[in-house]
Amino acid sequence: xxxxxxxxxxxxxxxxxxxxxxxxxxxxxxxxxxxxxxxxxxxxxxxxxxxxxxxxxxxxxxxxxxxxxxxxxxxxxxxxxxxxxxxxxxxxxxxxxxxxxxxxxxxxxxxxxxxxxxxxxxxxxxxxxxxxxxxxxxxxxxxxxxxxxxxxxxxxxxxxxxxxxxxxxxxxxxxxxxxxxxxxxxxxxxxxxxxxxxxxxxxxxxxxxxxxxxxxxxxxxxxxxxxxxxxxxxxxxxxxxxxxxxxxxxxxxxxxxxxxxxxxxxxxxxxxxxxxxxxxxxxxxxxxxxxxxxxxxxxxxxxxxxxxxxxxxxxxxxxxxxxxxxxxxxxxxxxxxxxxxxxxxxxxxxxxxxxxxxxxxxxxxxxxxxxxxxxx
Amino acid sequence: xxxxxxxxxxxxxxxxxxxxxxxxxxxxxxxxxxxxxxxxxxxxxxxxxxxxxxxxxxxxxxxxxxxxxxxxxxxxxxxxxxxxxxxxxxxxxxxxxxxxxxxxxxxxxxxxxxxxxxxxxxxxxxxxxxxxxxxxxxxxxxxxxxxxxxxxxxxxxxxxxxxxxxxxxxxxxxxxxxxxxxxxxxxxxxxxxxxxxxxxxxxxxxxxxxxxxxxxxxxxxxxxxxxxxxxxxxxxxxxxxxxxxxxxxxxxxxxxxxxxxxxxxxxxxxxxxxxxxxxxxxxxxxx
Numbered sequence: 001x002x003x004x005x006x007x008x009x010x011x012x013x014x015x016x017x018x019x020x021x022x023x024x025x026x027x028x029x030x031x032x033x034x035x036x037x038x039x040x041x042x043x044x045x046x047x048x049x050x051x052x053x054x055x056x057x058x059x060x061x062x063x064x065x066x067x068x069x070x071x072x073x074x075x076x077x078x079x080x081x082x083x084x085x086x087x088x089x090x091x092x093x094x095x096x097x098x099x100x101x102x103x104x105x106x107x108x109x110x111x112x113x114x115x116x117x118x119x120x121x122x123x124x125x126x127x128x129x130x131x132x133x134x135x136x137x138x139x140x141x142x143x144x145x146x147x148x149x150x151x152x153x154x155x156x157x158x159x160x161x162x163x164x165x166x167x168x169x170x171x172x173x174x175x176x177x178x179x180x181x182x183x184x185x186x187x188x189x190x191x192x193x194x195x196x197x198x199x200x201x202x203x204x205x206x207x208x209x210x211x212x213x214x215x216x217x218x219x220x221x222x223x224x225x226x227x228x229x230x231x232x233x234x235x236x237x238x239x240x241x242x243x244x245x246x247x248x249x250x251x252x253x254x255x256x257x258x259x260x261x262x263x264x265x266x267x268x269x270x271x272x273x274x275x276x277x278x279x280x281x282x283x284x285x286x287x288x289x290x291x292x293x294x295x296x297x298x299x300x301x302x303x304x305x306x307x308x309x310x311x312x313x314x315x316x317x318x319x320x321x322x323x324x325x326x327x328x329x330x331x332x333x334x335x336x337x338x339x340x341x342x343x344x345x346x347x348x349x350x351x352x353x354x355x356x357x358x359x360x361x362x363x364x365x366x367x368x369x370x371x372x373x374x375x376x
Numbered sequence: 377x378x379x380x381x382x383x384x385x386x387x388x389x390x391x392x393x394x395x396x397x398x399x400x401x402x403x404x405x406x407x408x409x410x411x412x413x414x415x416x417x418x419x420x421x422x423x424x425x426x427x428x429x430x431x432x433x434x435x436x437x438x439x440x441x442x443x444x445x446x447x448x449x450x451x452x453x454x455x456x457x458x459x460x461x462x463x464x465x466x467x468x469x470x471x472x473x474x475x476x477x478x479x480x481x482x483x484x485x486x487x488x489x490x491x492x493x494x495x496x497x498x499x500x501x502x503x504x505x506x507x508x509x510x511x512x513x514x515x516x517x518x519x520x521x522x523x524x525x526x527x528x529x530x531x532x533x534x535x536x537x538x539x540x541x542x543x544x545x546x547x548x549x550x551x552x553x554x555x556x557x558x559x560x561x562x563x564x565x566x567x568x569x570x571x572x573x574x575x576x577x578x579x580x581x582x583x584x585x586x587x588x589x590x591x592x593x594x595x596x597x598x599x600x601x602x603x604x605x606x607x608x609x610x611x612x613x614x615x616x617x618x619x620x621x622x623x624x625x626x627x628x629x630x631x632x633x634x635x636x637x638x639x640x641x642x643x644x645x646x647x648x649x650x651x652x653x654x655x656x657x658x659x660x661x662x663x
Contacts, residue, residue, distance in 0.1 A: 042557075043556075043557055153556075156551075156552045156555065156556060159556045160592060160593075160614070160616075160623050162621060178621075193620075198620070198622065199620065199621040199622050199623075200620065200621055236618070274467065276437045278437070278438070282435075282438050282439065283437060283438055283439055283442070284439055284618075285439060285618075285619050311464070311465075312446075312464075312590035313462075313464060313492065313590075314554060314558050315590055315592050315616055316592070316616075317554045317555075317556070317557075317558045317592065317593060318558050319554065319557070319558030319559060319560075320557050320558060320559065321558075322558070
């Protein structure tokens with residue numbers, strides 16, 4: 001080899017190493033774009049989440065705004081973060097994500113925060129994410145059942161609370177309604193209890209609960225806008241499609257299954273965890289009045305319930321050490337669905353796993369060039 | 377000089393590849409053939425209401441097989457669970473159901489199991505679960521010969537724990553295991569697993585085709601006097617039934633020794649504690 005060939009090869013290696021290092025430091029600058037000293041690998045009470053939401057908006061005004069869209073039974077605000085680029089005064093297509101409809105499912109609010117953090121960290125450099133934020137808005141509610149979540153933080157004896165905190169109805173003595181049985185979707189027909197002391201109590205009537213009303217009003221007035229409705233729960237490692245009623249099938253069941261299975265595949269690729277995909281009556285139990293079912297009935301084409309880790313070892317008491325891996329895999333699953341939904345709407349493209357096409361392209365270019373280099 | 381030019385071209389391509397998706401973790405190998413829309417999945421024929429296919433065959437990832445498989449897990453933990461052994465269902469690979477009329481329903485399962493503490497793959501096991509057809513419903517009957525279990529050897533740790541607890545001046549006690557954050561103090565982990573093994577006796581007995589039990593938490597544990605060479609404990613455990621979403625309280629009198637395994641001497645199902653409404657739920661400011 002001639003001397004200048006060696007120099008060029010060395011320079012090339014040096015440059016490649018530099019580029020790789022730029023990549024690695026993106027972990028060090030975790031704080032960039034996200035509030036300083038916020039630990040996404042810990043569970044946070046409502047007050048900390050509220051503060052975090054304010055700081056996310058203040059520090060990222062070009063990307064994030066927030067709005068109160070309802071009130072809980074005890075009079076607390078229900079707030080979403082609206083994330084998108086160029087959203088001023090424009091009605092864009094949208095993705096809906098809510099977390100913490102069940103109080104004890106702490107990994108869910110943790111995931112909503114993680115999801116937002118990932119967007120903040122990568123929206124400038126990730127072309128695909130950037131494109132999706134230009135075309136769509138993401139409405140993310142980190143804690144929907146604020147009253148219940150706060151109640152579960154009081155002490156160890158309240159930790160496993162599930163429902164809202166509305167007062168007992170006439171003739172019964174226990175608080176709270178299962179918000180995910182309270183929506184106007186075959187309400188009260190299956191998988192519910194009429195006993196107010198039970199954890200699947202569906203309420204005195206459909207949408208009797210203020211929290212369910214908030215989602216119904218906001219999402220209901222934007223049904224044509226919203227492409228995808230994701231509601232985040234734990235536990236069980238499941239991806240549930242509509243409907244919860246065993247005798248009703250969504251018209252796009254096949255597509256929902258295919259997209260769900262692609263998401264489960266993406267989730268498994270992260271840490272090897274299995275997520276089962278199917279309707280609730282098939283893989284879990286029949287139920288009615290869920291927000292996922294209501295969203296699909298309203299015409300939102302893609303509607304999924306994510307049941308995050310684990311499969312019963314810790315259940316709802318998922319250790320904080322598992323927050324990161326649980327959120328990493330859930331993020332890939334959510335992103336897989338969101339990317340499909342986006343590409344279908346904006347590129348008329350319905351290949352499952354389209355994000356791998358870009359990598360395939362670059363790999364082909366590289367391979368052809370290396371071949372050329374060898375042959376010349 | 378075509379080689380340096382091409383090296384530069386290679387560099388540009390690599391840079392472009394990096395910038396295209398800089399952070400997402402490497403997932404599968406690159407797939408040069410994008411999948412066709414809606415034809416990637418061999419969709420099975422939608423199952424009947426009870427998840428049965430032809431000839432009593434069940435869809436393995438549907439709920440009937442999953443619930444039956446969970447019962448096998450409970451059964452195995454009553455026999456093999458210990459402070460250092462916790463068996464978990466990994467996957468249901470095959471399942472079928474035989475309707476025996478008055479005699480009940482019999483599930484035939486091929487399942488993969490894992491020992492969680494040592495992260496040992498126990499391989500595939502066959503199991504049979506019979507849910508009684510009677511009204512008063514006794515415990516389901518389970519058969520599960522599983523050769524993989526022979527791999528497990530936890531004698532040393534169990535002996536050490538036994539000696540420590542047997543000779544300790546102060547009886548052991550603890551509560552809220554795991555705590556609200558999912559945290560378990562290292563020295564309490566074996567007692568958590570022991571509690572889960574003991575709880576498996578109750579979960580097995582209480583299981584039917586409409587339940588799916590897991591132990592949610594050890595609310596309380598108190599060590600009692602050793603008797604007949606067995607350590608004894610009073611446990612208050614919380615069980616979670618996925619189907620009703622209820623938390624069930626059980627008080628257990630448990631004995632254990634490395635040689636004798638886990639025994640549950642007494643059980644007492646507790647009614648749910650009366651609802652309390654702590655005063656500080658009222659908001660101080662709308663947040």
